[in-house]
Amino acid sequence: MEISSPFSQLSLQQPLELPEQQLAVHGKCSPVGSGTGKGAVCGRGSRKGSVDHGAMSGNPYAGLVSRLRAAWLSGKTRPMEYRVAQLEALGRFLDEKKQDILEATALDMRKPSFEAYFSEILLCKNELNDTLNNLSHWMKDEHMEKNLVTQLDSVFIRKDPYGVVLIIAPWNYPIHLFLVPLIGAIAAGNCVIVKPSETTKNTERLVAEALPCYLDNDCFAVVTAGVEETTKLLENKFDYIFFTGSPSVGRIIMTAAAKHLTPVTLELGGKNPCYVSDNCEVQNVARRVAWGRFFNAGQTCVAPDYILCSVEMQEKLMPALREAITEFYGSNPQESPDFARIVGDKQFRRIRALLSSGRVAIGGQTDEQERYIAPTVLADVQPSDPAMQEEIFGPILPIVVVASMDEAIDFINARERPLALYVFSCDSKVVKEVLERTSSGSFCGNDTLMHVTLTSLPFGGIGNSGLGKYHGKSTFDTFTHHRSCLHRNMGLETINALRYPPYSQQKLGLLTATFEIKRKGMCTLL
Known part of the structure; x- marks a missing residue:
């Protein structure tokens, strides 16, 4: 049977399900975009302008993605102070909405408050505090080894954000499994769209209504969507996609990402x-x-x-x-x-x-x-x-x-x-x-x-159980492009002349002596 949408069978898979429902983009709070969580009152609804712009292009999310990309290109999310402020806002979300989280997970699946607190709040706060404790160190340029030719140059790895990332979360741990990736994505300096699971409807509603009141709405958005809408969402070009769910749905996500050569992390499952x-x-x-x-x-x-x-x-x-x-x-x-x-x-x-x-x-x-x-x-x-x-x-x-x-x-x-x-x-x-x-x-x-x-x-995971890794520094690294950088001295052109034509055996010998990496512990027999 021909399947018109790659998501048309998602409702048959575990643990992610995406039944059809109305498109909604959440992020309207008062005060708008404060990201402070201080007395903000949040309401549901689509963003005017973003959705209209998207509709003009034939994709209801194109405007939203474009708006977040513009915010990322502006450099707003790059300063450490900004990242820390948004992460601290997530901490307030966990503190101030603790009881709401316990009640929502109890309504959705009668999750015991002990288990909900441990898995949905305590472990998330551990991730958050570990990130805040180490972020300044993780963000620093990592200086690397040099060869003889580059001794006077700067050789380093710059920790760049990817850009606009999409996080699709499942229902079994509906707070933990979107929040831990979100912590790393924010820490790495990205703009983020979060798609929580609608299977746990009470938790989804809580996230959609409350989370935008704590984060900068120019850079972060919560989207609630069904099968058709999620398929449309995935048609947009993201710079990274993080998905948690089943292997069968993971293949669908990877197929959609391949159209834009978008890198993915797939946190899947299997029989342990x-x-x-x-x-x-x-x-x-x-x-x-x-x-x-x-x-x-x-x-x-x-x-x-x-x-x-x-x-x-x-x-x-x-x-x-x-x-x-x-x-x-x-x-x-x-x-x-x-x-x-x-x-x-x-x-x-x-x-x-x-x-x-x-x-x-x-x-x-x-x-x-x-x-x-x-x-x-x-x-x-x-x-x-x-x-x-x-x-x-x-x-x-x-x-x-x-x-x-x-x-x-x-x-x-x-x-x-x-x-x-x-x-x-x-x-x-x-x-x-x-x-x-x-x-x-x-x-x-x-x-x-x-x-x-x-x-x-x-x-x-590995193989059928997943692709990529996260938790702690690994989450930061997952959402970070490790950019290889060499900053050379403008002088000392005599050294560079060894690699320029016209070539000679003498130049090749000198070039080999300066560039060659020798195996340690090996000696040359004359």
Whole structure:
């Protein structure tokens, strides 16, 4: 079947969905464009002029993109003082809208306030403060090594912003997954259009109405759009696109970006393996795996997607996992205030269908009206079962039996490279061997999710699980063009004469002596 729009199937993918809705560009506040967050009252609506201009060109966003590009070309976003002011405004957004964020995420997916504060506020503030603490150092020219010819010259890398960037965020962590990239994009000196997910409607509304009240509306905009509008948005030339979502939608984003040769970061997902060796502390494994799998009701791109272990370990894990689930959520998790819900009906039905895999050893209860799926463990799952054919993105944990570590490694390596890989063992040699013999976006030994909390560790996928990385300085670097610069002395032309015609063997010998890089530790035999 021919598809008229590359986004016409987005609503079938996880975790990004883009159902059709009215075009809206947000950014009208009073006082307009103050970017102070002090008493600003924000309203929804399209920007007059920007949309009219765009309509004239046949694209409703052309005017908006042009306006932001003009602001970037003016140099407004380049001074460190400006960047710091906008980043501090983001800090006020998090502080002043803390309760609104907790309430919006609770309304959207009954996200527990503890999980929402930790993932949507605390980790974002860590990213923000790490950036503010280091921005002056990150922005500085990086002076590089010279050869003999350039000893009196200046050789450096200039940290330039890309220009106008687009950030498309998913619904599972609707604040964190747009705000952390935005922090880096602002820190790098870019103008930014943010497209939050409309699947989490309450959070989208909060972002669209509140965020423009804190940022400079000349340089930053929030766009809410559906399938048709997002397709139109991507027709515009951006200088960088940052997308978080599924591999299938990532391909669509990359195809749209290729038309303008726009660089992209794709933060995707996949099936993250968790190998549990026979030599480990079972109770600790159960608690750490259960927390990682059922945090946010399993709707986490780095959650352990399935366990690989021996038959004996499967038998030991079952009571330990049951005990951990009861400890976390009580005898009836549906009544627990600490267990979230599936974000939408479509996602609920997709995840519920995966319960047919293997046998339900723990949980399995569902309530479609509440979009509730109990913390569930599936035993004796076969590689051909439905739960092993796609990223689960829900509170279901399959266990696949393997005979040995070697078989587990072969199983992992026979599949697409995951976003995260987990291994549990009291034997550090086992952890190291799995690390050395596999490939993944990230790796965590004897725990789950915790590597994502470190701003010092770059986060990103490899192959099918993503392209590019961010967090901490890596976010700044992602949105920065590292511009190679050589500033030469206007004098000393005698040295330059070595490279000018007419050529001679003598010139070539002198040129080689001044330009050649020799391997260290090597000697020349005469």
